[in-house]
Amino acid sequence: MATPDRFVAKKGLEGVVFDTTAVSNVLPAEKSLYYRGYPVHELAEQCEFEEVAYLLLFGELPNAAQLDAFQDQERSSRELSSDLLEVIERFPVKGHPMDAVRTGVSFLGMEDEFSGADDPESAVRKGIALLAKIPTMIAATQRLRRGQEVIPPREDLSIAANFFNMCQGDVPEAEVVKAFDGAMTLYAEHGFNASTFSARVIVSTLSDLCGAVSGAIAALKGSLHGGANEAVMHLLEEIGTPEKALPWLEEALASKRKIMGFGHRVYRSGDSRVPTMSKYRDSLAKLRDGQKWLEISNVLETEMISRKNIYPNLDFPAGPAYYLMGFEIDLFTPIFVMARVVGWTAHVAEQLSDNRLVRPLAEYVGPGPREVVGIGERS
Numbered sequence: 136m137a138t139p140d141r142f143v144a145k146k147g148l149e150g151v152v153f154d155t156t157a158v159s160n161v162l163p164a165e166k167s168l169y170y171r172g173y174p175v176h177e178l179a180e181q182c183e184f185e186e187v188a189y190l191l192l193f194g195e196l197p198n199a200a201q202l203d204a205f206q207d208q209e210r211s212s213r214e215l216s217s218d219l220l221e222v223i224e225r226f227p228v229k230g231h232p233m234d235a236v237r238t239g240v241s242f243l244g245m246e247d248e249f250s251g252a253d254d255p256e257s258a259v260r261k262g263i264a265l266l267a268k269i270p271t272m273i274a275a276t277q278r279l280r281r282g283q284e285v286i287p288p289r290e291d292l293s294i295a296a297n298f299f300n301m302c303q304g305d306v307p308e309a310e311v312v313k314a315f316d317g318a319m320t321l322y323a324e325h326g327f328n329a330s331t332f333s334a335r336v337i338v339s340t341l342s343d344l345c346g347a348v349s350g351a352i353a354a355l356k357g358s359l360h361g362g363a364n365e366a367v368m369h370l371l372e373e374i375g376t377p378e379k380a381l382p383w384l385e386e387a388l389a390s391k392r393k394i395m396g397f398g399h400r401v402y403r404s405g406d407s408r409v410p411t412m413s414k415y416r417d418s419l420a421k422l423r424d425g426q427k428w429l430e431i432s433n434v435l436e437t438e439m440i441s442r443k444n445i446y447p448n449l450d451f452p453a454g455p456a457y458y459l460m461g462f463e464i465d466l467f468t469p470i471f472v473m474a475r476v477v478g479w480t481a482h483v484a485e486q487l488s489d490n491r492l493v494r495p496l497a498e499y500v501g502p503g504p505r506e507v508v509g510i511g512e513r514s
């Protein structure tokens with residue numbers, strides 16, 4: 136039976152425009168990215184992550200009074216309930232921290248503050264509470280997995296500085312905190328990527344923010360998406376020394392292995408965020424004696440571009456940068472969640488402000504119509 140044209144599948148939805156958005160604009164031809172009209176590299180360099188979060192959630196950069204009020208709201212919401220802390224204590228120690236944060240967000244969805252269906256306003260209010268609580272959840276899970284005491288959040292510190300304190304027990308040099316804060320800005324939002332699309336699909340059924348964010352976290356975990364930042368560091372460790380980088384790459388390409396941290400569905404000639412993230416990585420390498428990771432990275436980057444014309448994506452410099460900041464590798468994708476929850480929330484609010492159920496069609500490729508036969512007559 137011939138398939139009508141409108142039922143021909145567009146695999147991976149490549150090139151499909153599914154809706155409009157005013158949150159961000161990804162421009163692959165000029166390798167640039169704008170959050171509500173502002174170039175992301177300027178935001179990363181000139182603003183604190185909290186200002187960028189406000190911009191994405193409310194549409195404009197805050198003035199000083201607006202930022203104060205926003206920070207008060209976020210900082211006073213960082214504590215977790217004793218119920219959630221008890222649940223976290225029972226998480227399997229070998230479970231991946233991404234599964235822990237997904238489960239934690241799902242649990243939060245049942246607490247009074249988060250329960251019920253959402254409109255754009257309630258989604259933003261709950262999103263700010265998630266922005267506040269997710270870092271606390273990630274740090275608490277990690278310290279318990281290490282057999283350490285949980286360090287409670289501090290209201291006198293920024294999101295970035297407080298996260299270092301909760302994970303590592305102190306706040307590092309200003310340069311390191313700035314690199315982490317800037318990385319959060321770079322990671323906060325990126326159009327209709329797989330996790331954001333998942334969040335929009337979920338909330339298009341009039342489900343709620345915590346459901347949308349739990350689904351988005353599940354989508355982000357995969358190594359073709361957010362999980363790549365962890366995979367990059369595993370790959371650099373596997374290579375081990377700069378001399379081994381070229382033979383390793385040749386063998387990997389010969390065996391058709393995917394090189395994590397390279398390639399992108401939308402950017403085909405370079406990711407807009409890589410120059411800024413690479414700058415942070417390079418300065419951390421100097422500060423923290425990480426020259427070897429830089430040298431291995433440079434070989435891979437040069438060779439992938441010249442041999443395959445495939446460019447690094449944001450996860451490529453971010454992996455070693457997070458490692459040099461002192462985070463365990465399995466925290467890298469949860470760290471992505473801490474920032475991207477802002478983009479997901481902005482998209483959920485936008486979806487709800489002009490909602491239409493997302494329900495695409497399928498191109499059927501199974502058997503043609505046939506009759507059901509009794510069980511005794513089946514071969």
Ligand SMILES: CC(=O)SCCNC(=O)CCNC(=O)[C@H](O)C(C)(C)COP(=O)(O)OP(=O)(O)OC[C@H]1O[C@@H](n2cnc3c(N)ncnc32)[C@H](O)[C@@H]1OP(=O)(O)O
Nearest residue numbers: 358359360361363392393394395396397398399400448450
């Ligand atoms: C923050 C983020 O989520 S950024 C993305 C992070 N993900 C990664 O780094 C994982 C590694 N990269 C990839 O797997 C891919 O580049 C993706 C998933 C990001 C994009 O995939 P697609 O848009 O489907 O690209 P596609 O797979 O069609 O790639 C085109 C060609 O480049 C090759 N290619 C793409 N990425 C890579 C890579 N990382 N290593 C080796 N070859 C690659 C493909 O094999 C394909 O070759 P072919 O035409 O000979 O079959």
Ligand SMILES: O=C([O-])CC(=O)C(=O)O
Nearest residue numbers: 324325327328329400401
């Ligand atoms: O846009 C994408 O497909 C993936 C990505 O870079 C992101 O989500 O930051």
